Amino acid sequence: xGATFRESMGWLHTxxxxxxxxxxxxxxxTGTLCVFDREIDRWMNPSTRLVYAGEPIAIDGLREEAxxxxxxxxxxxxxxxxxxxxxxxxxxxxxxxFERTLFDPLTLKPVAPAESWAGTRFFFPFHHTxxxxxxxxGTWLTGLAGVAMMVLCISGVIIHRKIFxxxxxxxxxxxxxxxxxxxxxxxxxxxxxFYFIMSFSGVTILASVYxxxxxxxxxxxxxxxxxxxxxxxxxxxxxxxxxxxxxxxDAMVATAREAWGGLNPGLVRVFHHGDRNxxxxxxxxxxxxxxxRTDPFFFDAATGAxxxxxxxxxxxQVQQFLTGLHFAQFRHWTxxxxxxxxxxxxxxxxxxxxxxxxxxxRKAHAAAGWKGVGFxxxxxxxxxxxxxxxxxxxxxANRLLPSGATFMGGARYELEIWVFFAAWVLSFAHGWARxxxxxxxxxxxxxxxxxxxxxxxxxxxxxxxxxxxxxxxxAVAGMDLVLLAGAFAATVTAWRLQHRRQGAASKQFRHHPxxxxxx
Amino acid sequence: xxxxxxxxxSAPVGAGKVVVRVLAIVFGAYAASAAVVAAGVAGLxxxxxxxxxxxxxxxxxxxxLYVGLAIWAxxxxxxxxxxxxLLFVTAxxxxxxxxxxxxxxx
Amino acid sequence: MEAALIVAVLAICYLGFALLALSQDRHWLHLCxxxxxxxxxAGSLRxxxxxxxxxxxxxxxxxxGPGxxxxxxxxxxxxxxxxxxxTLTWRxxxxxxxxxxxxxxxx
Numbered sequence: 001x002g003a004t005f006r007e008s009m010g011w012l013h014t015x016x017x018x019x020x021x022x023x024x025x026x027x028x029x030t031g032t033l034c035v036f037d038r039e040i041d042r043w044m045n046p047s048t049r050l051v052y053a054g055e056p057i058a059i060d061g062l063r064e065e066a067x068x069x070x071x072x073x074x075x076x077x078x079x080x081x082x083x084x085x086x087x088x089x090x091x092x093x094x095x096x097x098f099e100r101t102l103f104d105p106l107t108l109k110p111v112a113p114a115e116s117w118a119g120t121r122f123f124f125p126f127h128h129t130x131x132x133x134x135x136x137x138g139t140w141l142t143g144l145a146g147v148a149m150m151v152l153c154i155s156g157v158i159i160h161r162k163i164f165x166x167x168x169x170x171x172x173x174x175x176x177x178x179x180x181x182x183x184x185x186x187x188x189x190x191x192x193x194f195y196f197i198m199s200f201s202g203v204t205i206l207a208s209v210y211x212x213x214x215x216x217x218x219x220x221x222x223x224x225x226x227x228x229x230x231x232x233x234x235x236x237x238x239x240x241x242x243x244x245x246x247x248x249x250d251a252m253v254a255t256a257r258e259a260w261g262g263l264n265p266g267l268v269r270v271f272h273h274g275d276r277n278x279x280x281x282x283x284x285x286x287x288x289x290x291x292x293r294t295d296p297f298f299f300d301a302a303t304g305a306x307x308x309x310x311x312x313x314x315x316x317q318v319q320q321f322l323t324g325l326h327f328a329q330f331r332h333w334t335x336x337x338x339x340x341x342x343x344x345x346x347x348x349x350x351x352x353x354x355x356x357x358x359x360x361x362r363k364a365h366a367a368a369g370w371k372g373v374g375f376x377x378x379x380x381x382x383x384x385x386x387x388x389x390x391x392x393x394x395x396x397a398n399r400l401l402p403s404g405a406t407f408m409g410g411a412r413y414e415l416e417i418w419v420f421f422a423a424w425v426l427s428f429a430h431g432w433a434r435x436x437x438x439x440x441x442x443x444x445x446x447x448x449x450x451x452x453x454x455x456x457x458x459x460x461x462x463x464x465x466x467x468x469x470x471x472x473x474x475a476v477a478g479m480d481l482v483l484l485a486g487a488f489a490a491t492v493t494a495w496r497l498q499h500r501r502q503g504a505a506s507k508q509f510r511h512h513p514x515x516x517x518x519x
Numbered sequence: 520x521x522x523x524x525x526x527x528x529s530a531p532v533g534a535g536k537v538v539v540r541v542l543a544i545v546f547g548a549y550a551a552s553a554a555v556v557a558a559g560v561a562g563l564x565x566x567x568x569x570x571x572x573x574x575x576x577x578x579x580x581x582x583x584l585y586v587g588l589a590i591w592a593x594x595x596x597x598x599x600x601x602x603x604x605l606l607f608v609t610a611x612x613x614x615x616x617x618x619x620x621x622x623x624x625x
Numbered sequence: 626m627e628a629a630l631i632v633a634v635l636a637i638c639y640l641g642f643a644l645l646a647l648s649q650d651r652h653w654l655h656l657c658x659x660x661x662x663x664x665x666x667a668g669s670l671r672x673x674x675x676x677x678x679x680x681x682x683x684x685x686x687x688x689x690g691p692g693x694x695x696x697x698x699x700x701x702x703x704x705x706x707x708x709x710x711x712t713l714t715w716r717x718x719x720x721x722x723x724x725x726x727x728x729x730x731x732x
Contacts, residue, residue: 005594012544012593144545150586155593168646168706170714190706193699200582207578213557214578217616218570230571290692315575322579325696332693334631338700345707 006159013155017353018376020148022383023130025350027145029387030127031198032343033119035328035336036482038084039475040119044398046461047112051472052086052105059088059268060250061108066090067246067273069101077269078249081105082287082331084475087114116398117413122420128206131417136209142202143210149199156188163189177359184352187345194342195349201326204319230316234298234308236277243276244302251304256282256297259309263288270301279307287331291317292324347384354380378432385442386427392449393423395483399456440501443494450487454480536598543598547605548588554612556581561616630688634681634697638705641677643720644670646709647727655717656724666731678702 002008033040042049059078066076069090076092087102102111116122125131132138157163170186173179188195208215208226219225227233253265266285272278278301286292298308312320324330328339358377365373397419405412431438457480458464465484468477556577563573588605595601646652648670653662662670681701686694712719 002594008594009590012590016544147582147585147589150582151589154586154590165649165651168642168649168652168710168713170710172714186707186710190710191703194703203582204579207575207582211553211556211574211578211581213553213613213616214560214574214581217557217560217620218564218574226571226574230575290696313569313571313575315572319575319579321692330693332689332697335693335697335700338697338704341704342700345703 009155009158013152013159014357016148016155017152018357020145020152021350021354022379023141023145024149025347025354025384026130026387027127027142028343028346028350029384029391030123032340032347033123033391034127035339035343036475036479037119037124039479040123041085041114041116042473042475043457043479044116044118044395045114046463048087048102048114049461049463049468049473049476050081050086050104050111052081052083054083054264055106057081057088057105058250059253060248062088062090062103063246063249065101066092066270069099075269075271076273077267079267080265080285082266082285084331087111115403115412116416118398122394122413122417128202139206139209143206146199146203150196153188153192153196153199157192160185160189177356180352180356180359184349184356187349187352191342191345191349195346198326198346201322205323205326207319230313231294232310232312234279234281234310235271236279236307238272238275239277241276242274243278246270246273246278246280247300247302247304249280252280252282252297252299255299255304255306256284259297260284273301278302286324286327286329290324290330291321292327292329293320351380351384354384374435375432377435378428378438381431381435381438381442382424382428385439385446386424386431388446389427389442389449390420390424392446392453394420395453396449396456399453399460437501440494440497443490443497447487447490447494450483450490454483454487539598539602540592543602543605544589544592547602547609548585548592551588551605551608551612552581552585554609554616555584556612557616558612558614559616561619565619627688630684631697634684634688634701635705637677637684638681638698638701639708640723641674641681642706642709643712643723644674644677644727646713647720647724648674652713653724655713656720657728659728663731666727670727681705 002011057080059080062078066078069076069092074093076090079089079091081088086105088105088108089100089102091098091100093099100113102113103109104111128139128142129136130138130141132141160166166182166185167189168186170182171178173182203210208223212222215222215226219229221228249268253268256265257263264285264287265282266287267281267283269281269283270278271281280299280301281296282299283296284293293312295310295312297306297310299305300307328336354376358373358380362373365371394416397416401412401415403412405415407415410418427442430441434441454465457476458467461476463471463473463476465477465480468474468480559577559580560570560573563577564570592601592605647656648662648667650661653667654660682695682698685698685701688694689697
């Protein structure tokens with residue numbers, strides 16, 4: 001598509017960037033939020049704002065409780081707390097889907113249920129399914145976007161004329177398209193490695209979904225065969241004979257911990273509870289290493305004897321390293337903040353790319369009477385600014401809806417999600433109605449929503465920044481501070497854009513009295 | 520970049536050709552890479568490699584192949600040979616990938 | 626110690642990129658007022674710049690081991706280089722002392 005290789009790459013970069021840009025922004029934005037998924041969980045589910053600093057935990061006291069809670073046929077699991085996710089919970093597949101019961105990790109007393117899907121159950125699935133479950137459509141679109149991001153990275157480097165000369169160049173130009181291109185180029189060049197590795201590791205996580213061809217060739221039973229063989233999963237069938245009572249889970253955890261060299265357990269799962277063939281899986285925590293380790297021990301439920309120790313092959317360990325560096329569930333605060341910063345930089349990269357497409361064509365399209373620029377401008381406002389507004393509306397709705405609220409058959413968590421999507425759709429409408437001026441409106445609105453969220457948090461939970469900080473609820477204090485920083489950034493942006501717009505309008509008015517309104 | 524974009528849009532290209540090329544970039548390159556993954560997995564397993572290893576290595580490389588093929592499909596001068604090559608790779612890869620299973624199953 | 630080391634990694638990477646930027650004519654002109662960065666100086670600036678980045682890697686590995694350390698370094702490179710870009714654009718005088726030291730060495 002073009003006379004030279006570079007021109008074809010320009011075509012590819014321009015048009016694939018335009019088509020997948022908004023999809024990529026949605027994925028990048030939710031991915032950036034997911035860096036702090038557990039912190040968002042704490043903020044949105046106040047009952048889980050516990051403080052846990054890694055004290056040793058005895059879970060034998062929960063055996064009775066778990067047996068009573070879960071139906072006899074399904075396995076149940078105890079998910080152990082971490083400092084980021086301090087509530088211990090028992091999970092099982094009940095009649096109404098997956099059920100969780102939360103406990104205080106130190107007293108083992110029940111904690112009020114988490115009512116919001118928040119970060120780990122809303123933003124995280126959105127990041128890789130877009131909440132389009134039909135035919136796995138969202139997963140395939142995300143995969144396509146991931147590959148497109150790699151294509152965009154490479155084609156972007158190829159069409160960049162002076163990558164080394166312009167490496168540090170960001171000109172404060174009065175022409176918007178010049179500044180946008182410089183910003184797009186610098187954020188793209190400087191963050192290249194991060195974006196490429198993130199999109200690459202992102203698609204490899206779901207390799208068995210995206211390459212069913214290879215799965216069919218290699219494994220009997222398709223994907224379940226892949227999981228069984230690759231993750232070396234142990235299982236044994238139910239005998240349907242009552243067995244001896246469940247042995248000490250703490251003893252099994254201690255055995256596993258010693259074999260792992262002191263690594264904490266993350267999950268203890270009991271299969272066929274009460275059956276003679278009942279067994280227990282103990283998995284390590286994913287906090288300690290980059291790689292997302294899944295090498296569990298399997299114990300006989302009654303005697304606590306080791307039945308099996310999973311062995312993960314070296315190639316799969318490489319994949320688990322890629323998975324772990326993408327999921328960022330490790331305990332490393334510096335890296336967490338660096339990921340957050342780079343995620344935001346990626347959002348800037350995508351927005352400036354889209355805005356450059358608009359600004360570099362504005363005059364030509366206006367002269368030719370085309371509607372393309374206006375359409376894309378509204379789309380960009382809704383897809384980028386709207387995504388931010390929808391997120392903030394989601395936070396505010398979470399603090400405004402009373403506990404146990406229902407509306408038109410939707411549970412409280414669903415109402416929050418409806419607010420999210422409603423705000424998103426409205427932002428598109430607003431973008432098409434107001435075009436360029438919509439940015440200013442949306443920046444003011446974002447600033448207002450940020451501050452409102454912080455005030456509502458203090459009003460409804462009493463955990464204002466200072467209180468949360470002194471109580472050791474750093475997740476809550478941190479989220480409030482980030483919201484305040486966001487409010488500041490949005491205010492400055494809105495104020496600057498407004499001045500620039502007024503300046504441009506008055507200048508135009510002086511020269512071309514009739515064109516003053518059209519911009 | 521602006522120059523490159525305007526230069527390529529100034530040369531009129533038939534809409535049908537653009538559609539074919541876009542389909543080749545998105546679906547053709549994917550199909551070819553998926554077929555090569557199938558062939559690679561089958562070949563490695565025949566060579567005695569563990570099947571999990573074979574799948575992990577081939578699928579990870581498969582994504583890079585997809586990216587490479589997409590870029591090549593966008594850059595290739597002539598449309599018909601490009602589409603033909605992608606179709607041939609898809610057919611050959613599928614054949615090699617699933618042949619051992621067919622023979623073994625028979 | 627941990628906190629000091631991460632600040633050191635960030636600072637040394639920032640310094641490295643600032644030196645690399647100075648080795649380019651455009652930024653040398655901007656900060657030193659001379660059209661060209663003298664060739665001998667440009668070469669040593671580049672060596673010093675890359676050496677600083679390598680030192681950053683060593684410190685990151687020392688602090689966090691190979692797994693986390695390499696990730697910390699790779700992400701810090703982006704943050705530090707973007708910080709240099711922002712400094713050059715909005716607060717170039719912050720880098721003038723460094724530029725003056727380099728210029729004095731050039732004579």
